[in-house]
Amino acid sequence: MNERRILIGLWAAAVLIGVTLVAAPSRWWGDNAKPESALAQYIKSVDSIQHQQQQHLTQLLTAYSTFSTQSSDPNALAKLARPERTLRTLGKRLAALPAPPEARKLQSLLEQFVSDEHAIAVEIQQVAAFMPRFRVLIGAAGVARIALVRGLAAAPPAKPRAVRGTPKQIKAARAAYVAAATKAQAAQADAIDEYDNALAATIRGLRKLQPPPVIAPAYHAELLTLSATRTAGADLSAELRKSHSSRVPLLGRRFTEASRISGSVAAQRAEIAAIKSYNARVRGIQTLAGRIRVEEANLQKRSS
Numbered sequence: 365m366n367e368r369r370i371l372i373g374l375w376a377a378a379v380l381i382g383v384t385l386v387a388a389p390s391r392w393w394g395d396n397a398k399p400e401s402a403l404a405q406y407i408k409s410v411d412s413i414q415h416q417q418q419q420h421l422t423q424l425l426t427a428y429s430t431f432s433t434q435s436s437d438p439n440a441l442a443k444l445a446r447p448e449r450t451l452r453t454l455g456k457r458l459a460a461l462p463a464p465p466e467a468r469k470l471q472s473l474l475e476q477f478v479s480d481e482h483a484i485a486v487e488i489q490q491v492a493a494f495m496p497r498f499r500v501l502i503g504a505a506g507v508a509r510i511a512l513v514r515g516l517a518a519a520p521p522a523k524p525r526a527v528r529g530t531p532k533q534i535k536a537a538r539a540a541y542v543a544a545a546t547k548a549q550a551a552q553a554d555a556i557d558e559y560d561n562a563l564a565a566t567i568r569g570l571r572k573l574q575p576p577p578v579i580a581p582a583y584h585a586e587l588l589t590l591s592a593t594r595t596a597g598a599d600l601s602a603e604l605r606k607s608h609s610s611r612v613p614l615l616g617r618r619f620t621e622a623s624r625i626s627g628s629v630a631a632q633r634a635e636i637a638a639i640k641s642y643n644a645r646v647r648g649i650q651t652l653a654g655r656i657r658v659e660e661a662n663l664q665k666r667s668s
Contacts, residue, residue, distance in 0.1 A: 402464040403663060410474065413457050448489050451482040466666065470659045477652045484646060490576035498583065501569045505590060508562030509623075515555025519548045546607070553604040556597045556619075563594040578642040581634035585626040592622035 455478040463471040522544035527537040567590050575583035596619040603609050625631065 403467055403666075406461070406463050406467045406471075407660075407663070409461055410458065413454065413461070448482065448485040451478060451485055454478050455482060467663065470656065470663060473652060473656045473659060477649065477656060480645070480649050480652065484649065487576045487578065487642070490574075491579060494573060494575055494579060497573060498570070498575075498579075501566050501573075502586060505563060505566045508559050508566075511562075512555055512559040515558065516552055519551030519555065521545065521552075522548050549604040549609060549612075553601040556601040556604070560594050560597045560601070563590050563597070566590055567594065578638050581631070581638045582626075585628075585631040585634065589623065589625040592625055593619065596622040 455475065458471070458474050458478060461471075522541055524541060527534050529537075567587065570583070570587050570590070573583070596615065600612070600615040600619045603611050603615050
């Protein structure tokens with residue numbers, strides 16, 4: 365999984381969200397509004413709610429940027445929970461505020477804006493909860509991989525060599541070669557079995573996780589890779605333990621190929637597509653902010 369690409373995408377989106385949201389609730393109503401109109405009273409009430417939440421909303425940019433650039437911060441999840449709760453409260457207060465007929469469109473845009481922002485806040489909060497556990501599990505698989513490489517290196521295949529001598533000597537040499545080859549292959553099979561056991565534990569742990577949408581393709585690619593590698597490893601181990609193991613080269617290639625699935629072009633494209641989808645949702649929030657400003661201007665003209 366290209367974790368750096370994912371975090372860069374989250375950071376860029378977080379900055380955009382924070383700037384958009386913090387900028388959006390500035391004074392939306394001028395001094396020329398009719399003070400007695402229901403529309404003016406609605407706008408003033410919205411403005412009051414927004415300004416009461418301003419300090420908490422400003423925390424969004426800080427919390428998002430801190431998580432994206434310092435995702436190992438143990439307090440990241442708590443920092444992200446506060447803005448999410450603030451957005452939830454803000455959405456409820458805006459929805460409960462009665463709007464005159466001419467402000468219904470503005471009300472709808474405001475509710476959609478906060479709802480979409482809240483959805484992104486929840487997703488980033490999910491990422492913050494998911495990534496540390498995911499990283500630990502994948503790290504354990506990496507450690508097991510290193511142990512496998514060392515185990516295989518410590519049991520190199522027996523090398524055949526030409527033997528001259530009496531039939532008895534040749535027979536003895538052949539028996540010694542077969543014994544050495546069998547021992548080496550058994551040791552290799554043991555190393556692969558240990559690796560498979562470690563992968564089984566990692567796979568069980570991964571299946572307990574619920575990846576957020578932006579991470580889902582990378583998660584599934586890793587799960588597929590580990591599962592395929594474990595299956596290929598079991599086949600190779602079984603072949604190595606046979607007295608006639610002619611399929612070892614073929615199964616060895618399959619074992620290697622399985623370990624590369626997560627780095628395939630298809631897997632990378634899926635990861636990139638998920639990040640682009642996430643960023644598109646964020647740009648939608650920015651677009652909503654622009655529509656809100658246009659609607660505010662239109663209402664202000666009508667009430668001037």
